[in-house]
């Protein structure tokens with residue numbers, strides 16, 4: 001959940017070099033038409049779905065939370081009448097099934113598959129379905145503005161998922177009493193995998209990380225042969241033996257048996273085991289730049305990659321091509337220029353500044369990506385908005401940020417990043433934060449920023 005009180009310095013691999021955007025208007029004219037055509041088609045589709053879903057007559061009264069009509073639409077089952085039992089049993093009916101770390105779950109792939117077969121209404125889109133998880137501590141934050149910051153970070157995740165169609169589970173209880181701080185996410189991921197067999201991917205995003213490109217979509221196709229995606233760099237793990245070779249604050253893990261097995265092995269280095277102390281020593285002696293003696297989740301994962309590469313490495317994708325998760329200190333200073341770059345694009349091209357419904361955001365985002373961001377690059381040195389900005393070492397809740405950051409730079413950085421992200425959302429609601437740090441709003445003029 002919360003990162004340890006140590007900076008996780010990122011050494012980002014050099015990404016595509018920055019370059020000047022060319023005028024793409026002519027190039028994208030046909031795209032523009034396609035886009036309008038696509039939008040029209042989508043409209044027709046939504047319209048017909050809408051007329052299909054709108055009940056013309058509904059004689060049945062609402063039977064409360066599990067009312068008949070609701071249960072039908074949610075699962076395709078029509079058995080949820082009082083006194084009737086479900087026809088088929090699922091893995092949930094096995095008394096020995098556990099949601100907890102330390103109780104290995106077997107044949108998960110078959111169980112999940114069987115469940116999906118019994119719930120065919122979830123078949124469509126099952127391959128790409130994502131459940132986003134995040135969480136924070138069970139008690140109030142010590143930092144007086146901590147809970148407010150966490151609320152804004154959480155709102156940001158809800159915004160992103162509303163636009164891109166992922167589900168969100170936010171947890172603020174310790175699912176395993178001994179697995180606190182950075183280990184607390186593992187039990188949450190484990191339980192969520194069982195609770196959400198319809199989700200193919202579980203996406204953990206630390207509470208102090210936020211989406212700063214609301215248009216960017218996870219390139220899931222790229223990960224089709226992998227089960228775990230983390231922001232990382234092979235040379236830092238295998239050559240430099242650095243504990244910052246990857247960042248475990250954001251990861252995407254496939255809901256499958258392989259992941260169940262990995263979680264068990266990974267968690268076996270955690271504070272709930274009698275081996276915890278010994279693991280601290282092993283990790284520190286293997287990764288010399290590790291700053292503190294306790295075994296931590298991030299170094300543990302790097303250890304697995306380093307020591308058992310044949311076993312795990314093949315299915316772990318080290319994503320270094322874009323900011324799957326980016327170090328805030330490297331990013332904050334680039335935000336003003338990026339904002340200006342995007343304004344230029346929008347002054348140049350009417351489609352990009354055209355008002356539209358929030359639900360159409362993905363299409364407009366894809367249009368910008370296709371026509372205007374091809375040469376923007378990704379990650380360090382890029383003028384594309386960074387996908388995820390992670391306030392590593394800032395500790396918004398406790399307030400005990402790392403001493404290497406000057407007082408205020410963490411909080412100012414967060415406010416800037418939150419406003420930067422929020423402006424992308426609020427635009428669809430007709431408003432904008434004019435000030436980078438201030439949370440006040442102004443109405444957005446028509447055709448902004450053409451005549452700004």
Ligand SMILES: *[C@@H]1O[C@H](CO)[C@@H](O)[C@H](O)[C@H]1NC(C)=O
Pocket residue numbers: 333334337
């Ligand atoms: C922002 O753009 C200005 C003008 O092009 C440039 O001088 C400056 O170095 C850029 N700043 C960053 C952080 O990239």
